[in-house]
Amino acid sequence: MEELGRFFATHGLLMQLVFLIIALAVAWVLIRPFKRLHPYTGQVLVLAGVFWIGLLFFMITYSFPMPRFAAVATTAATIPRFWFYVLIPVTLLAFIPMLRGEEQPDPKWGSVWRVAIVFGVLVASLFAFRYIGYYLSSAIFLVVVMWLLESRSKIELVAVPVGWMIFSYFFFARLLYVRLPVGTLFAGLL
Amino acid sequence: MMDILVNLGGGFGIMFTPMAIFLCLLGVFAGITFGAIPGISPSMAVALLLPMTFRLEPILGMVLLLGAYKGANYGGSVSAVLINTPGTPSAAVTGFDGYPMAKTGRVGEAMGVSLYASMIGGIIGTVVLILFAAPLARVALEFWPSEYFALTVLGLTTVATMGGKNWQKALVAVVFGLLLNTVGMEPFAGTRRFTFGEVRLFEGFSLVPAIIGLFALGELFYNLEHYVKGEKFDKLAYKLPKLSYYLTVWKNITRAGVLGTIIGIFPGAGGTIAAFICYDVEKRFSKKPDEFGKGAPEGVAAAESSNSASAGGALVPLLALGIPGSATAAVLLSSLLVHGLNPGPEMFVDEPELVYGMFASMFMANAFILAVGLLGAQLFVRVTDLSKKLLYPLIFVFAIVGSYAVTNSMYPVVVCVAFGVVGWIFRRYGFPTAPVVLGIVLGRLAEMSFRQALMIGGIESFYQRPLTLIMLATAIAAVVYPIVKKRITGRAAIGREE
Numbered sequence: 239m240e241e242l243g244r245f246f247a248t249h250g251l252l253m254q255l256v257f258l259i260i261a262l263a264v265a266w267v268l269i270r271p272f273k274r275l276h277p278y279t280g281q282v283l284v285l286a287g288v289f290w291i292g293l294l295f296f297m298i299t300y301s302f303p304m305p306r307f308a309a310v311a312t313t314a315a316t317i318p319r320f321w322f323y324v325l326i327p328v329t330l331l332a333f334i335p336m337l338r339g340e341e342q343p344d345p346k347w348g349s350v351w352r353v354a355i356v357f358g359v360l361v362a363s364l365f366a367f368r369y370i371g372y373y374l375s376s377a378i379f380l381v382v383v384m385w386l387l388e389s390r391s392k393i394e395l396v397a398v399p400v401g402w403m404i405f406s407y408f409f410f411a412r413l414l415y416v417r418l419p420v421g422t423l424f425a426g427l428l
Numbered sequence: 429m430m431d432i433l434v435n436l437g438g439g440f441g442i443m444f445t446p447m448a449i450f451l452c453l454l455g456v457f458a459g460i461t462f463g464a465i466p467g468i469s470p471s472m473a474v475a476l477l478l479p480m481t482f483r484l485e486p487i488l489g490m491v492l493l494l495g496a497y498k499g500a501n502y503g504g505s506v507s508a509v510l511i512n513t514p515g516t517p518s519a520a521v522t523g524f525d526g527y528p529m530a531k532t533g534r535v536g537e538a539m540g541v542s543l544y545a546s547m548i549g550g551i552i553g554t555v556v557l558i559l560f561a562a563p564l565a566r567v568a569l570e571f572w573p574s575e576y577f578a579l580t581v582l583g584l585t586t587v588a589t590m591g592g593k594n595w596q597k598a599l600v601a602v603v604f605g606l607l608l609n610t611v612g613m614e615p616f617a618g619t620r621r622f623t624f625g626e627v628r629l630f631e632g633f634s635l636v637p638a639i640i641g642l643f644a645l646g647e648l649f650y651n652l653e654h655y656v657k658g659e660k661f662d663k664l665a666y667k668l669p670k671l672s673y674y675l676t677v678w679k680n681i682t683r684a685g686v687l688g689t690i691i692g693i694f695p696g697a698g699g700t701i702a703a704f705i706c707y708d709v710e711k712r713f714s715k716k717p718d719e720f721g722k723g724a725p726e727g728v729a730a731a732e733s734s735n736s737a738s739a740g741g742a743l744v745p746l747l748a749l750g751i752p753g754s755a756t757a758a759v760l761l762s763s764l765l766v767h768g769l770n771p772g773p774e775m776f777v778d779e780p781e782l783v784y785g786m787f788a789s790m791f792m793a794n795a796f797i798l799a800v801g802l803l804g805a806q807l808f809v810r811v812t813d814l815s816k817k818l819l820y821p822l823i824f825v826f827a828i829v830g831s832y833a834v835t836n837s838m839y840p841v842v843v844c845v846a847f848g849v850v851g852w853i854f855r856r857y858g859f860p861t862a863p864v865v866l867g868i869v870l871g872r873l874a875e876m877s878f879r880q881a882l883m884i885g886g887i888e889s890f891y892q893r894p895l896t897l898i899m900l901a902t903a904i905a906a907v908v909y910p911i912v913k914k915r916i917t918g919r920a921a922i923g924r925e926e
Binding site: 247248249250251254280281284285288291292294295298299302303311312313314316317318321322324325328329331332334335342344345347348349350352353356357360361364367372376379380383384387388389394398402406410414415416417418419 | 462465468476596597599600603604606607610614616617619621622624625626649652653654655657816817818820821822824825828829832833836838841842845849852853854856857858859874875878879882883886
């Protein structure tokens, strides 16, 4: 267990995401033969995701350094392990109604493409903070999302981002002393 | 008692000067404004005004800061009710019912209940502070880690009612929150836990961006998935209800106010735990518990009253013993120290004018919260007038800048977005997000107190101390009672049918 714990602990966050995806894929494969569980695929995968995180933490606790003093009643591993022990019955409790078919089935998918685009634009705008600064980046984000939500009024598309830029500068930067990033592009101008 | 009244009269004498009134109003206004902004906590709001107090007389400085403290506690609920983006962690509980009320066109009702509950809760907290500061502070200090642990267990039992029909999923969500809380430096030996080589994870996940992500971004992603062009909030009731309406929730406000004050007294417990516990208590007392979480005014009243009252409770150990029980109390303490004042039992004797002036200013701050809230509510509720194509993008940027403001860095923003995705997935599949917050809020206190108790008194400390036993028994009863009751009523119903 110690070896396994060390293996997972030494990988970065990106790899943890890969491990999570693998765990979800395994869970998906495991429930495929059970037709009764098909309407709950999403919910089972949420349970599997949470359980994987608990299991991952549990395994990693075995790689923690041991305390020098034998008299110490608890270690850094005590609480994460305890929560994992609690998670096992709790996950089962949530899983049983699905197995019995008593749970509400998964909801139908809505416009997930819209969520994906907004999420992508949001992440891109966060990356852009470093280069074009918060103000311009958030203004572009506002225009794109408003456009995506079918706002076609030119006045709105100009006034809202400009208004937000002015408000955020005076309120956050000047009044509350929040040092919003200005970006490398504009850093030389200041 | 007579001494208290005489001193309080002196305190009001100080407060009824133009400068004190102006500073109190300024503090309340600034507090409400800052508190409504996600990422600006009451302690930050008070800290931002701290430099202004250096040149003021000590009492006037405290009037300004206490006004801001009280105002910020109320301000957090404004954004929680209107856009499901709690300005402060404790306001997250207000949003459980406040936001559903706003969404169904009862925005005026939600704002009104939140305002009056905040004011009355604040008054209850202040009265308790004045009457029982010294003895209560001594009782709080008698608390052992085992009692703190029992308090967190009691807090965790609120999940039993929070999930409603989805209680099994709520349990998964709360354990998920508790697990996430173990990320970062372990509080005793400083062992790095689950940081995966990421230095920024050493401090764990900050509460504020996690809450903004789970509630605001999670809800936004969900709404975007189901967005229909031209959607607006229902236009039903922007007007605040008549005064008689609030009589329907007076019991909830009073109970939550008293309980919130008591919880607020314990150093480290704070308004968030108070709000969670009081919300749970009111749900259990309610004849219509199913309506909680869907827009019950009693839920808003309980959360807001307890949160506001806990501010008074947090001042008990500060003024009576000189021990700051919360981050905001620590900022207030620093203001007193700057002026060469040492809070503690002697201050009541040496500086009665200052102490009772502060008490009087807290009453005045509550009155100003009502005034500013009544005037401002008409303006605040207009937010819901905006069409969703404008409101949604604005909430996004508001949430992002609010998260950024927490530490002036990108890390909380990343945390906020990550929790936003979690919030969306949880919301989509019927896993309540509030228990995740509960787990994050209580996780650290639970771990600290559990391990301290074991180190100091061993396992015996959990069953040899009567208060710990009582609290743990209450916690067990809180979980078991609804299950047993449900079974008994279920069997009775079957028996009647047969």
